[in-house]
């Protein structure tokens with residue numbers, strides 16, 4: 001299938017545009033370009049590197065790519081700080097390279113969704129350079145500037161904290177005012193209350209749509225609207241102020257405006273990184289007829305094994321299942337997103353099981369089944385398909401701004417806790433997901449022939465694409481099989497979901513049903529043998545379709561025994 005780019009623009013009739021909702025059938029692969037493939041041996045992944053790997057992505061069965069930012073950037077937050085929205089980071093290549101990449105994707109029937117980072121820009125963006133230059137500059141109101149507080153006006157305007165530690169305000173002596181930055185001080189927040197800012201965002205989106213992109217993943221989009229008066233927040237130290245900018249009511253008006261003037265005029269998919277959205281409130285922002293977001297990347301699941309999103313704790317399966325299942329029960333016009341990993345999350349096999357144990361392959365495959373048999377749009381993050389694990393780093397090897405700041409803050413304010421911080425960061429740091437892709441056992445892992453920008457996981461000697469392609473029972477070949485199964489099966493994509501034994505703390509058991517077809521999925525999340533009295537499912541005689549062991553029980557029985565991390569899919573007619 002090759003996508004005809006010319007036909008993608010919708011026919012808009014009055015207010016009602018036609019979106020094909022192609023994303024409901026898609027399986028996404030997320031590329032973090034810096035770490036994917038280096039083509040020019042500077043140790044940094046790039047667009048021509050992606051071009052070299054398009055066939056790999058196609059053969060995996062992927063039908064859409066989410067590409068993390070490739071725009072011009074000073075790289076304070078690895079591209080999530082953009083200094084030119086219409087051009088490419090020279091480390092990654094040129095716009096011509098990008099055009100070749102999208103052509104290659106479309107020729108292979110793969111859509112491209114770009115990252116849209118418009119809660120903030122880089123402080124090196126021209127808008128900000130103008131804005132900070134004087135109070136009456138036409139760009140002044142593109143950002144959020146305030147006078148200092150306190151008797152002497154020397155304190156930040158309010159008590160909000162940056163998600164990267166410290167105050168969310170930075171004093172700027174040029175005009176004797178402070179600007180808001182919910183991330184680093186090099187990422188000033190845009191002022192969405194200014195219609196000119198919204199117009200800029202619309203123009204940027206249309207620019208990329210005209211170049212052929214199929215949609216956007218909108219970075220921290222639920223932060224874009226700030227409460228009038230910017231009142232002090234309550235909240236915890238690291239996230240103070242949230243109640244005044246997470247899902248603040250005007251966000252709906254802003255999203256609808258961008259949608260009407262851009263997103264809805266193309267056959268696009270808009271997925272929001274949506275802090276604050278969960279299955280209970282999803283319909284206020286992703287219900288289709290609202291024309292706001294199409295789907296949302298949410299966080300409840302990623303916090304089941306992390307306290308405050310940072311401190312690792314034991315995975316409680318019933319809670320995990322409750323979150324997944326609650327999304328499954330929403331109507332089809334509130335479409336779920338399915339993911340375990342991305343560039344901000346540690347590797348799933350390291351967090352949900354024993355990634356160093358003898359059953360690590362079964363674990364990786366079980367997790368794949370538990371994700372890819374649910375309703376929603378699945379995202380596979382580069383390396384997940386070969387079972388890449390967290391990486392062991394020394395303090396000076398962490399590259400992520402967040403990790404560097406955490407270590408800096410601990411060393412400054414709580415030095416006795418440095419060992420605890422190291423332990424936490426080993427499990428929690430975003431760096432875990434950012435180590436270079438492991439293509440081969442060679443010294444540069446087939447990623448680069450030069451010193452890579454970030455340490456390569458030494459386990460690339462035995463966890464790599466090249467070896468797994470040759471091994472029929474590898475995690476990679478299992479992913480291929482499972483993806484093919486999903487791509488060709490309407491029941492798995494759209495079937496009704498029913499959960500069994502929700503309080504069982506070892507097994508995730510559910511069925512998917514459509515037009516008399518039924519699949520029964522059982523996933524053992526424990527590294528031990530678990531018995532199940534399955535009589536309630538009434539599926540005696542159902543036939544095995546897929547499993548992560550070579551010799552799983554061929555026929556479903558009322559008493560089932562699951563081996564460590566065993567996962568099985570049975571089929572019957574009802």
Ligand code: NOJ
Pocket residue numbers: 077080081117183219220273343344
């Ligand atoms: C979310 C992105 O995924 C993350 O990597 C980034 O640091 C923040 N947004 C700020 O843009």
